[in-house]
Amino acid sequence: xxxxxxxxxxxxxxxxxxxxxxxxxxxxxxxxxxxxxxxxxxxxxxxxxxxxxxxxxxxxxxxxxxxxxxxxxxxxxxxxxxxxxxxxxxxxxxxxxxxxxxxxxxxxxxxxxxxxxxxxxxxxxxxxxxxxxxxxxxxxxxxxxxxxxxxxxxxxxxxxxxxxxxxxxxxxxxxxxxxxxxxxxxxxxxxxxxxxxxxxxxxxxxxxxxxxxxxxxxxxxxxxxxxxxxxxxxxxxxxxxxxxxxx
Amino acid sequence: xxxxxxxxxxxxxxxxxxxxxxxxxxxxxxxxxxxxxxxxxxxxxxxxxxxxxxxxxxxxxxxxxxxxxxxxxxxxxxxxxxxxxxxxxxxxxxxxxxxxxxxxxxxxxxxxxxxxxxxxxxxxxxxxxxxxxxxxxxxxxxxxxxxxxxxxxxxxxxxxxxxxxxxxxxxxxxxxxxxxxxxxxxxxxxxxxxxxxxxxxxxxxxxxxxxxxxxxxxxxxxxxxxxxxxxxxxxxxxxxxxx
Ligand SMILES: Nc1ncnc2c1ncn2[C@@H]1O[C@H](COP(=O)(O)OP(=O)(O)OP(=O)(O)O)[C@@H](O)[C@H]1O
Ligand SMILES: [Mg+2]
Numbered sequence: 135x136x137x138x139x140x141x142x143x144x145x146x147x148x149x150x151x152x153x154x155x156x157x158x159x160x161x162x163x164x165x166x167x168x169x170x171x172x173x174x175x176x177x178x179x180x181x182x183x184x185x186x187x188x189x190x191x192x193x194x195x196x197x198x199x200x201x202x203x204x205x206x207x208x209x210x211x212x213x214x215x216x217x218x219x220x221x222x223x224x225x226x227x228x229x230x231x232x233x234x235x236x237x238x239x240x241x242x243x244x245x246x247x248x249x250x251x252x253x254x255x256x257x258x259x260x261x262x263x264x265x266x267x268x269x270x271x272x273x274x275x276x277x278x279x280x281x282x283x284x285x286x287x288x289x290x291x292x293x294x295x296x297x298x299x300x301x302x303x304x305x306x307x308x309x310x311x312x313x314x315x316x317x318x319x320x321x322x323x324x325x326x327x328x329x330x331x332x333x334x335x336x337x338x339x340x341x342x343x344x345x346x347x348x349x350x351x352x353x354x355x356x357x358x359x360x361x362x363x364x365x366x367x368x369x370x371x372x373x374x375x376x377x378x379x380x381x
Numbered sequence: 382x383x384x385x386x387x388x389x390x391x392x393x394x395x396x397x398x399x400x401x402x403x404x405x406x407x408x409x410x411x412x413x414x415x416x417x418x419x420x421x422x423x424x425x426x427x428x429x430x431x432x433x434x435x436x437x438x439x440x441x442x443x444x445x446x447x448x449x450x451x452x453x454x455x456x457x458x459x460x461x462x463x464x465x466x467x468x469x470x471x472x473x474x475x476x477x478x479x480x481x482x483x484x485x486x487x488x489x490x491x492x493x494x495x496x497x498x499x500x501x502x503x504x505x506x507x508x509x510x511x512x513x514x515x516x517x518x519x520x521x522x523x524x525x526x527x528x529x530x531x532x533x534x535x536x537x538x539x540x541x542x543x544x545x546x547x548x549x550x551x552x553x554x555x556x557x558x559x560x561x562x563x564x565x566x567x568x569x570x571x572x573x574x575x576x577x578x579x580x581x582x583x584x585x586x587x588x589x590x591x592x593x594x595x596x597x598x599x600x601x602x603x604x605x606x607x608x609x610x611x612x613x614x615x616x617x618x619x620x621x622x623x624x
Contacts, residue, residue: 136484143481151469154510217465221526224429224461225482226454379432381392 140227144235145242148209152243161205165247168197173254186264190254191272191348195312195340198283203304205244206287207297209236210375214295223379233371237288237364244280248273268350275347278360279340283308285367292374311363315339382407382456382534382564383428388437390423390588397423398434399588405581407533410560412579412596413568416616420588421568422462425538428566429459441534455483458532460540464523468512472503472522475511476529483530497525500555502548516543524552535559537567541574553578572608576600586616 152158172193173179179189213219222232258264283304290304291297313319315336323332336342340363343356383405390398398420405411413421426432428439430450439446441453466475476497480490498504501521506514511522520543527535540556541549549571556565557578569575575582576596584592584599592599592615596608603610 139484140482143478146481147467147470147474147478150474151467155469216468217461217463218467220426220431220461221459221465221479221523224431224454224457224459225479226451226484227482228451381390381432 137228137231140231141235141238144227144232145239148236148239149242152239158243161201162247162250165197165201166250168201169193169251169254172197184262187254187258187269187272188348190251191276191344194276194279195344198280199305199308199312202244202280202283203287203290203301203308205240206284207291207301207304209240209288210292210371211295211297211300212291214292214378215297219375223375229372229375233288233368233375237285237368240284240288241277241281244284245277248277248280265350268348271347271350271352274352275344275356278347278357278364279344282311282340282360282363282367285364285371286311289367289371289374292371292378311338311340313339315341315343317341382442383566384438384440385424385428386438386440388424388427388439389435390420390427390432391435396588398427401437401585401588401590403583403590403593405534405564405566407564408561409580410556410565410567410578412575412582413566413585414570414572414575414582414612415568415585418587419585419616421585422538424585425459425536425566425568426461429457429536430454431461455530456533458527458530458535460524460527460535460537462538462542464520464543466511466519466523466526469510471508471510472514472525473507475522476525479526479529485530493529493531496531497528500528501525502551517545517548520544521548533563535563535565535567537565539569540567541569541571549574572612576608584612584615591615 169190173190176193210219213222223229255269258269259266286307287300287304290307291300293303294300316339320332320336323335340360343359346353346356385404386402388398388401389396401420401424403411413424415421423432427434428441428446430439430446430453433447442456444453444456446453467478470478473494476494477490480493485493498507501524503518503521503525506518506522511519514522520540524537524540527537537556541552544552553574556567559565560578560580579596582592582594582596582599583590592611599611600606600608603614
């Protein structure tokens with residue numbers, strides 16, 4: 135119970151940090167404007183003539199590619215730059231609690247951003263009769279997708295005290311997670327490489343696993359994939375922090 | 382309360398701390414002296430559990446810092462070098478956060494915050510964010526954080542750095558008073574400070590303890606009875622190569 139109290143104290147501090155600066159509001163506005171733009175303009179939401187959120191969710195892997203690292207880049211790099219890491223980790227808190235607390239706070243923040251997209255869901259329900267189960271699955275998938283990117287950003291932010299570097303490295307890793315299973319890329323690859331190999335590589339892509347959610351399929355294997363990415367990235371964060379402390 | 386045995390820390394080929402041993406009991410104020418880069422901060426970072434030693438043993442209040450860090454850390458209050466703080470938090474928010482991590486809730490937390498705010502004279506800046514504080518206030522905020530749970534053991538890395546003369550005086554008195562029933566380690570470059578507050582002094586040079594005794598004993602080593610002469614005679618600046 136004590137560890138949960140520590141995690142909650144850290145979650146509270148981090149979330150408070152978002153909302154005392156204008157960054158959170160700027161982020162929310164940009165997120166909502168971009169989702170709107172992609173869904174309704176680029177995604178041809180109305181021209182599709184179908185009551186679904188396909189044009190909304192398809193863009194999420196790309197949208198998050200820049201927005202999620204922007205949220206996660208400061209998580210540990212800021213602690214290193216300010217020297218507060220020394221304070222935090224000499225408190226009666228384990229590194230693991232600090233990592234989970236910081237991750238959860240940012241994930242909650244991203245979940246909040248996602249909640250604010252509810253007008254899109256309301257609109258399809260108003261215009262037609264969408265399958266709300268599919269929409270729900272899409273939201274769950276999107277949340278886990280964001281969580282995976284966020285865990286990667288958490289990891290890169292532990293590597294450096296420089297937020298810009300943290301951001302760039304994080305975008306690159308997330309880009310790999312997209313491209314490994316992005317159809318134009320896999321099509322290209324199958325021309326040069328063994329299709330089996332391409333398939334294995336694609337299994338590491340968020341695209342492959344996000345696709346099911348978009349179709350309304352809640353496959354346990356896709357969930358396991360996202361949870362594994364999160365677990366692995368957070369575990370690596372712990373290793374990086376330990377190595378950094380050892381000097 | 383604090384027992385350090387054969388503590389060594391290597392950064393690559395460089396030995397920042399080399400086979401250091403000492404103990405501090407309740408009621409003692411131990412002063413760390415030494416030139417820049419001598420290894421004072423590194424030693425403190427190991428004692429507080431921030432960095433793991435290359436070898437050696439650290440016991441805090443009977444708990445092994447390496448095997449069982451949480452109970453050891455609970456007993457400690459720590460003021461790191463340069464007094465870090467979360468830039469975007471208010472002083473009050475920061476102290477609340479520290480109190481919460483120390484397990485203080487509700488009325489106990491409020492009492493703890495009121496107490497350290499009074500001790501460290503922070504009333505005027507309580508709702509100011511830390512990045513807008515002057516250096517001295519920032520330092521006092523971090524000092525307040527280290528005292529929030531009224532710890533039995535205090536470790537302070539240059540606690541009077543950046544304070545005005547009045548504040549330096551107040552902090553010295555605070556350390557001296559608290560030293561009566563706590564175990565305290567603090568580092569400083571101000572030799573008078575050592576004479577004013579310490580019950581014992583350790584001089585570190587290039588990672589090694591080169592002197593350990595009461596301020597009186599150390600002073601007796603110089604013909605004029607000045608601590609500065611002793612310090613200069615037994616330490617070499619970090620820039621001088623060891624032979
Ligand atoms: N993370 C690190 N990586 C590499 N070397 C380090 C690291 N931290 C400290 N050192 C080195 O260890 C030595 C001791 O440093 P330390 O900060 O302990 O000195 P100090 O006695 O506190 O000096 P000062 O009086 O300037 O604060 C220095 O030579 C420093 O460069
Ligand atoms: Mg130092």
